[in-house]
Amino acid sequence: MFATDKIGFHLLHTLFQTSLKFENIHRYDEWFATSILVDNGRVDGVTAIDIRSGELVSFLAKAVVIATGGCGRIYQFTTNGWIKTGDGMALAYRAGVPLKDMEMVQYHPTLLPNTGILITEAARGEGGHLLNKDGERFLKRYVPNKMELGPRDILSRAEMTEIKEGRGLEGPYGSYVNLDLTHLGEETIEAKLPFVKELAERYLGIDPVHEMIPVRPGQHYMMGGVHTDMHGYTGLPGLYAAGEMACVSMNGANRLGSNSLTECLVFGAEAGIGAAQYATKQGPPSFGNPVQGLAVEEEKRIYDRVLKHEKGEKISTIRTEMQKAMEDHVGIYRDENRLREACRLIGDLKQRMKNATVEDKDRVYNTDLVSALELDFMLDVAET
Template identity: 45%
Template sequence: MKPFDIVIVGGGGAGLYAAMEAMKTNPALNIAVLSKVYPNRSHTSAAQGGANAALANKAKDDTVELHIFDTIKGSDYLADQDAVEILCSEAPKIIRELDNIGTPWSRLDDNTIAQRPFGGAGRPRCCYCADKTGHTILQTLYEQCLKKGVFFFNEYFALQLSVHDSRMKGLIAMNMKTGKVEAFPARTVLFATGGYAKMYWNRSSNAAGNTGDGQAIAYRAGIPLKDMEFVQFHPTGLRKSGLLVTEGARGEGGYLINSLGERFMSRYAPEKMELGPRDLVSRSIETEILQERGFDSPAGKYVHLDLTHLGADLIKTRLPQIREMSMYFEGVDPIEEPIPVRPTAHYSMGGIDTDIDGRTVMDGVYAAGECACVSVHGANRLGGNSLLDILVFGRIVGHAAAEEAKKFEPAPITPEEIKDAENQLRSYMQPSGHFERYGTLREELGQTLALNVGIYREASKIRKGVSELHGLQERFKHVRVFDTSDVFNTNLMQVLELKNMLDLSETVAAGALAREESRGSHTRTDFPQRDDEKWHKHTLATLEGDRVKLAEKPVTMGRYELQERTY
């Protein structure tokens, strides 16, 4: 195969914006997007609430500066301030560009783009398309990429980077339709594969495919991962499934109610109430449940998200998908009765360590979006900043890769590398002696993380989790794929995803054990205070042998000094 100038791994918002921007930067480039699902089915489509931008349409006194401060404060001061400044400064431009290429934003009465309040924000600045914002943005970007001539390789599973003497030569991937391993020689590779929160199993809002594939490939290639211990739990997942109920439901005026009929957020965030930052609201709900002020049911304990006072018209026009999901998955019509909710593993603040242009330590390898850690979210992401992240940095990294691609001379990927990858896949189908089943290992991984490295963490529990993860990694060596066919071998794909999650879960647990403080989404009951003297720094995780090695990296400061974070 002729070398590509850029191979983008992932067909979500970051990957598609990067492809669109790269083609705009240099239309002569040969650009490929690999995705294990069709791009318009990528997890970006699940983003409901919206994208932040200081347009000042709803609140006339909103400014970029206020957005920057809210983001840094929301991050518990772990975000890199130069990256945050770029994120917030570029936001209005990004929203208007999406508007110009056809994104159907909801509108205010004066026909300007509508904005709603979101958690941790000082002004209503979240731009939205009802409660289907990610879906509409994704369709718009996909159309543009098709129009500009981007090559799509849909239903391809990325396996590994091809690296020789620290030089990246391209990507090796499996064609899911045929089972064949194929080479994609490339001048540059850009990872945009999304997050890894699905490792938490049934208490996760993530799609089944959010298994950290890009981070795991980079990690095994020697590229550091940053701040992996910071996993965000969204306050309002549906009780049974963990599916997301957008923060927009609270932005429109929804109440959180405990079994005593109290709006309990008055105890935890008296000023912001239900629109406190996500880490705080999640801990508050979990505390209410642990202190027996939640509701009980065969599907687990929960609290109520009450929208009934908002009225049928508002719910039908601004939250139609939430109503539909509540009816299908909980048997509850939010027009008539409250929605049962509980925190759900939602977002990965950690990821592949990059600079502000998406470059990694390996020449020619870039990352953008949730799979990257630039770091704009620090210890806790504000609602409405995730779609913004993938759009702003998708654009920036796509431009950088397009500008720099010609610096890297292409090199062939040898037939021996392809054969080795094929043999590795076949080895899962031919274990000898004792074997392990995928389903058992997958269930135990989710339970181990939820019980030991969840919302509340403590040293003895984390150590137990680390020990159990090491045991699962050993048992994985005996995993067996029972389906030996080539065509759409979903059993094989599940096993490959499990390997990625097992590798990454160790970095999450190791970072959580090392960080002896509470900051943002990382809450240690044995170290309940934030410790700026010892822990105002990023953690870096690299693979050494078959175990994680931790290092540190300073936080990039700017005009905002450390201060107490209160709401």
């Protein structure tokens, strides 16, 4: 399948439109999964909040497939959207499923520093140059045979080294290097890189025909995630996982560009088939104990402890500190001391999270509560 630079967009639309053809597929938009119900060593369903009403509901199921995406938001600089909070990884982890290869984090070398918006590789493919503060194409010292076409990890490390050794530039959103497209000329930029031009203009007020674009490396993709076999099975009877939150181990330590969407298609189908085959052999789950007890306990956790807690710290303070701790100590360069310090900081933040306060006390459309639950998930994922 090829649809210019909008393949992901068309995949989503095709999936959505196809799902509408089947009356037995029920959609639960604006629902937020909070826990996996496990009874006697097998999955019996999930609990989820209807964000519109704030009601917590138990969904009983013979099998569950989780596909909640990556966890880039545990980092300060990321290309990932706000929804990438590692929920499914934490849900599975809390249900006793191992996470795998969590240290394998892919960085992308060209993010806009103020927003994390990704400037496509095509900008370098068309001949864009990466320059330090002296106007030097510094990649000649790191990857001379490939220069700007080198792999993401080498370019990201090179940029970070330039910044750390004082050859980066400083702006309102921290350190950066320059992506120079000016020598390509207006015609090429308009014809081949119109979206890059639009992003630079809209988010930085910069016209790349005449000015250089500030860029920096940032977290982009998680190779690690919930352990699965080739069929999306997690090892916990009834639980399947697919997409970026799963680790079927096809990406090694450094995913190749475009393999994620292919992985979603291939292993998403495998997980669905595996879950369906498993479910046909199971009797219906029943809402007796311990499942009922787990659901009641989940309700107490969310509404009595997280929502009602007064006069504690702000969620946003803890989130910002977590993101900074991850960026500083578990980023591109890591060593034993930094990792130990990260463990200490995240452990500390987890303790402080127990006393955090959700400012909005209402149940209806409480995005503050959802943010708190997401942060709780992220702290678990960050710790791994």
